[in-house]
Amino acid sequence: MNELRSHPVAPQKLYIDGAWEEGTGEAQDVLSPIDGSRLTTIVRASAADVDRAVAVARHAFEDGRWSRAAPAHRKKVLHKLADLIEAHALELAVLGVRDNGTEIGMAMKAEPGSAAGTFRYYAEALDKVYGEIAPTAPGILGLVHKEPVGVVGAIVPWNFPLMIGAWKLAPALAAGNSVVLKPAETASLTLLRLAELATEAGLPDGVFNVVTGQGSVTGEALAMSMGVDVLVFTGSGGVGRRLLEYAARSNLKRCYLELGGKSPNVVFADASDLEQAAKVSAAGIFRNAGQVCVAGSRLLVEDSVHDAFVDALARHAAAMKVGDPLDLTTNIGAVNNMPQLESNLGFVTRAVEEGATLALGGSRVLEDTGGYYMEPTVLTGVKPQDNVAQNEVFGPVLAVTPFTSDEEAVQIANSTKFGLAAGVWTSNLSRAHRMVRDIQAGVVHVNTYGGPDTTVPLGGVKQSGNGHDKSMHAFDKYFDLKTAWMQL
Numbered sequence: 001m002n003e004l005r006s007h008p009v010a011p012q013k014l015y016i017d018g019a020w021e022e023g024t025g026e027a028q029d030v031l032s033p034i035d036g037s038r039l040t041t042i043v044r045a046s047a048a049d050v051d052r053a054v055a056v057a058r059h060a061f062e063d064g065r066w067s068r069a070a071p072a073h074r075k076k077v078l079h080k081l082a083d084l085i086e087a088h089a090l091e092l093a094v095l096g097v098r099d100n101g102t103e104i105g106m107a108m109k110a111e112p113g114s115a116a117g118t119f120r121y122y123a124e125a126l127d128k129v130y131g132e133i134a135p136t137a138p139g140i141l142g143l144v145h146k147e148p149v150g151v152v153g154a155i156v157p158w159n160f161p162l163m164i165g166a167w168k169l170a171p172a173l174a175a176g177n178s179v180v181l182k183p184a185e186t187a188s189l190t191l192l193r194l195a196e197l198a199t200e201a202g203l204p205d206g207v208f209n210v211v212t213g214q215g216s217v218t219g220e221a222l223a224m225s226m227g228v229d230v231l232v233f234t235g236s237g238g239v240g241r242r243l244l245e246y247a248a249r250s251n252l253k254r255c256y257l258e259l260g261g262k263s264p265n266v267v268f269a270d271a272s273d274l275e276q277a278a279k280v281s282a283a284g285i286f287r288n289a290g291q292v293c294v295a296g297s298r299l300l301v302e303d304s305v306h307d308a309f310v311d312a313l314a315r316h317a318a319a320m321k322v323g324d325p326l327d328l329t330t331n332i333g334a335v336n337n338m339p340q341l342e343s344n345l346g347f348v349t350r351a352v353e354e355g356a357t358l359a360l361g362g363s364r365v366l367e368d369t370g371g372y373y374m375e376p377t378v379l380t381g382v383k384p385q386d387n388v389a390q391n392e393v394f395g396p397v398l399a400v401t402p403f404t405s406d407e408e409a410v411q412i413a414n415s416t417k418f419g420l421a422a423g424v425w426t427s428n429l430s431r432a433h434r435m436v437r438d439i440q441a442g443v444v445h446v447n448t449y450g451g452p453d454t455t456v457p458l459g460g461v462k463q464s465g466n467g468h469d470k471s472m473h474a475f476d477k478y479f480d481l482k483t484a485w486m487q488l
């Protein structure tokens, strides 16, 4: 790993039509959050570059080189890509960590590990998708075909680029579509490398293209493109809102949005092991420096165990090591970029102004490294309507609020505009089921936090989004239905 950590990273290009292209935009420095040093450059793709990538993807789709390839062939190529991701797992993980700051222990599993698994899942699924024969009157044959949608535009964030990229790419490619993907400006490197590996795996040129650059230029051009049929996105609600506008102003492309969260983690006094609950809850908010969409960022604790539980959680949090994400003993890596770190600190300042108590952390640390690090931060006495309880920090900041009854727990849990994830800790089975039923969220963890795999969907309700990644449910986004109505 030491060799990989200092390995020079060549200036990056765009990946279009199975080859590297200079593009027409200028270069942008990539700063490593580990120490603030310049890692390499990426290209800020212009609207013209995006148009070219979309045209290439469209051409590849229409000539059938992938869209009409035999399912058995597509399956083989996607399995080969998974093999290559696994063979290059350490290289990909270290490159990604240098780019985005996630601690390496988590990155190995969540990035190449998860991406390879996702490609295998959809490789296996693709030849199990059947059309339908409708129960029509005898003189008619009604067939429902499932067809790939065409060109998929994918825009992804910086927290887990390979994992989230694969959640979009794997089902899109498995269904036979072509893809143009735009990574986040501060986490492009692993997805560029993935494109190269896809070519090596046998994916035909032009089927998977990567355009890097700014959201407001490259991302907007992709979302406005008349040549993109479906747009899949993971990121913030503000950008998601714009994408819907772009779709309305262009070709009414379908947009599937996976957005942010402010997920409640609800601890009842009857939880069977409060110490374990405290430990898992600390990991559930602080791993990857809180830059996890489903992070349990609001802790709701039953009044009778509030103080003891918060003490236990703070003890576990304080024992988590913040630091160099390439150090295997690190539990909390770097914040991805300086504006995000400043935003995190701003949330803490305002929370204290609004009356919360700083029970742990609250500051930037390891500033002398030049990197962007923040200590795990626990705010107690947070009122449900406070800024830090209502808005996503996307950093290592936990807002704690006590409750006294099941009804109050549900009411506070549902009191934000978000509905992505939740946690419930109780040994009462009926209460657990009631909470799963009553809490508005795409996933409710019971007596654990985090970890759902590819077999189950991930998606939000309310303003956390409108689509699902993972599982067979996500596959539907990448197919159109076509009816054949035949007089016999």
Ligand code: NAD
Pocket: 155, 156, 157, 158, 159, 164, 182, 183, 184, 185, 213, 214, 215, 216, 218, 219, 220, 223, 234, 235, 236, 237, 239, 240, 242, 258, 259, 260, 261, 292, 293, 294, 392, 394, 420, 458, 460, 464, 465
């Ligand atoms: P972001 O919304 O700032 O950026 C996401 C992507 O959108 C980036 O590639 C960015 O360049 C692009 N973008 C920005 N402006 C754009 C524009 N005008 N037009 C088109 N594209 C544009 O999000 P982020 O800061 O990279 O990631 C953090 C957010 O992502 C958080 O809100 C987090 O909760 C969310 N997230 C959600 C999930 C989920 O599954 N629901 C998973 C991970 C992250």
